[in-house]
Amino acid sequence: MNADPRNISANERPVIRQLDEAAANRIAAGEVVERPASAVKELVENALDAGARRIDVAYADAGKTLIRITDDGCGMTAEDLPLALSRHATSKIDGSDLLNIRSFGFRGEALPSLGAVGRLTLTSRAEGFDAAQITVAGGQLGPVKPAALTRGTVVELRDLFYATPARLKFLRSDRAEAQAIADVVKRLAMAAPYVSFTLRDVSAESRELFRADAEQGELFDALAARLGRVLGRAFSDNAVRLNAEREGLRLTGYAALPTYSRGAAIEQFLFVNHRPVRDKMLLGALRAAYMDFLSRDRHPAAVLFLDCEPERVDVNVHPAKAEVRFREAGVPRGLIVTGIRHALAEAGHRASSTVATATLGAMQPEPAGPPRLYQMDRPSYGAIRSAYAAQMPLSSFDEAPQPFTGAPAEPFTPSARVEPVPEATPELTRRPLGAARAQLHENYIVAQTETGMVLVDQHAAHERLVYERLKKQMAEKGVAAQALLIPEIVEFSPSDAARLLEAAADLERLGLTIEPFGGAAIAVRETPAILGEIDAGALLRDVLDELSDLGESLKLQARIEAVLSRMACHGSIRSGRQMRVEEMNALLREMEATPHSGQCNHGRPTYVELKLSDIERLFGRT
Incomplete structure (x- = not known):
């Protein structure tokens, strides 16, 4: 028989056949049940649709040999069980309106698909009825039997894909499949915070991998x-x-x-x-x-x-x-x-606490162990005199006491520039970023707060402030456009040209003016002045790609904001510049009043806040 359908003769016309129920279910299972995690998803969603408030998920061998879902939902009667295992049988919709879907499931394909490729046992009990059980293996339905169950439903799926062994070859490692099951359960747990979830691996001994009790409150x-x-x-x-x-x-x-x-x-x-x-x-x-x-x-x-x-x-x-x-x-x-x-x-200026956590992690204290014996624990007379002298207030760094060992002292070069700082007022220390106390290495501002200290990168912080100011000015005054002496003509397909022209009004607000030029050509009349000389054709093609992919294009806006970001970088306080206390405090106050000032234009933090309790923990004072 010729394998190429284009070369089939009239005498070799293929015969149309009606597939049996088992084959149809196995085909449907190929779409619905891709891997064990897909089976878990369908069964847990059924439990949620049944109004369950407690769902237990157990599996063995990454779901290949066993998946068991236990819930306390409304359950089913003995008469419902065979119908639940029939294709396109569901209690979620009546078929009159396929857009008014308010449940997770609605197709009625999950249970019959699972029964077609595995050994499925369904045990359920509805309120006011006796519990019942039914089994289906490879699409062959067994009789309904009495069972013992307090309430809800237990779905047990064994030997997944035993009826379609080729599918087993496409599964990933047990570790990857188990991780996929965990991801599915956690996603559904986020969707239903008032429902309790547990996930267990019962391959050898029962191990609880995830537990989330029902939450309370609004x-x-x-x-x-x-x-x-x-x-x-x-x-x-x-x-x-x-x-x-x-x-x-x-x-x-x-x-x-x-x-x-x-x-x-x-x-x-x-x-x-x-x-x-x-x-x-x-x-x-x-x-x-x-x-x-x-x-x-x-x-x-x-x-x-x-x-x-x-x-x-x-x-x-x-x-x-x-x-x-x-x-x-x-x-x-x-x-x-x-x-x-x-x-x-x-x-506002808020930055994530993980920044401070990483900072504290970098400041590793000495490893814990037996208490070390310091020289100060057995001080000599000379050591006591030197210690007292070291605690006396100094008029300059040059008056630092010499070591009592008698070694010649080396000149001391301070790494921080500390101006005579007036006593910080309570009003300043109560502010989120506190009161400036010093400048380190002409780039980092040290500020004191009521509960700790703040270390600010002056260049990154001011860069963000200038950038936000430039964006605000652009939003208020618009993007200046420069007219092209000779309009640039760009050829597109008719559909692409139509898509670009639909977005012409949005592009014009950003300084890019386009209009039709006959056929499928587009004329570029004006470009954003801030971008200078650009390749208008390449820009339009980038915009078109985003329109086709996302339905909206931010490419032009991103390029304009990239220029503003570079302008902000060059116009901000540079590293190495010494700042007066008044300037440092002014920068801190502007950061507090400016949105997004907690990170620079590249997403890096502009400041680190350390709580006094964390600092004391570093020095073992707690």
Whole structure:
């Protein structure tokens, strides 16, 4: 038989056949159940849809030989069990409106798909009914039997993919598959903070890998506590609260400060109507929100919840429901960008506590051990005299006492410039960044606060202040444009030209004026003056790539802001400049009043705050 379908003759016409139920279920399973983590996701979502308040997930051999989900949801009756294992049978929707979906599951494919590729046992009990059990293996349904169960449902899946052994060859290592299961459980735990979750590995002996008890209190407090359990206290302590609304869409959650950034996009979690998604457009909006605060090799951390009426979002565009499609795509993207930027602006000069933690980690005290015996513990008469002399106030550094050993003293060169500083007023020390006390190495300002000290990088801090000032001026006065003596004509395909012309008004506000030039050509009339001489064609192609990928382009704005950043760098206080106390205090006060001053234009911190208790711990005074 000819393998090329283009060369099939009339006598070799292929015959259309109706696939049997088992084959259809195995095909469906290939889309729904990609790996053990996919099975866990579907079963835990079913438990959440059933109103469970406690969910236990157990697996063996990374889910290949056993996956068991136990919940305390509403359960099913004996009559429901065979129907639950039939394709396209569900209690979530009635089929009349596929856009009004308010549950995780709705297709009725998960259980029959799992039963087609593994050995599935379903035990359940609804309130007021006796418990019942049913088993399906490789698509073959067994009879319903009586069972013992207090309440809820237990789903036990053994020997996953035994009916399709080829799929087993495509699984990754046990470590990778187990990690994928943990990621799925933690994502769903973030989506349901009022539900208790446990994850156990029962391969050899039962080991509890993750536990999150149901949280209490109002939504933001419960969510913050749950995120602390899942992502760690470092995230919850260094994230700002999000609560914004636009055109019927609501954005809630937490976004980390720019100084709490990651080397990879491992702490970016998006939920639409509490459904975990990995949507390219929404992830692009998250990157755009931090575009002005992070360098290209750093990634933001955030947990974002978008809630809207189900009719405004289509969740039926991906077999695993991992992607969604909004009716008005620009609204959620704009809400994420403006919501995060507004929350970060309200955070003001705040920097993440991890900066201080890293600083303290770099200051390693001497290793603990038996108490050392210092010379001062057995002082001689000369040592006592020298000690007393060392504690006397000095009029200059040149009067430092000589060592009592009799060795010739070397000239002392101070590493810090300490002016006669007036006594810090209580008003200044009560300010967040305190009162300036000294300048180290002509680059670092030391300030005293009520609870500790602050070390400021004067160049990085002033660079951010100048940058924010330039951006504010640009927003108020607009971007100056320079007209081209000869317009530059750039050829595109008709669809690409139409997409660019749709964005012409937005580009014009940034100083780039384009207009149609017949056919699929576009004429560039004006370019942003701040960019100088540019390749307009290359810029338009970059803008087009972003429009095609994300639906919106920030390429031109990013290039303009990069120029402003360079201007701010050259116009700020340089390293090596000596500053008077009044100048240092003025810089500290401006930092307190300027949003985003906690990090420089490249995402690095501009200051480090050390609490007095941490400093005392370094010297063993606690």
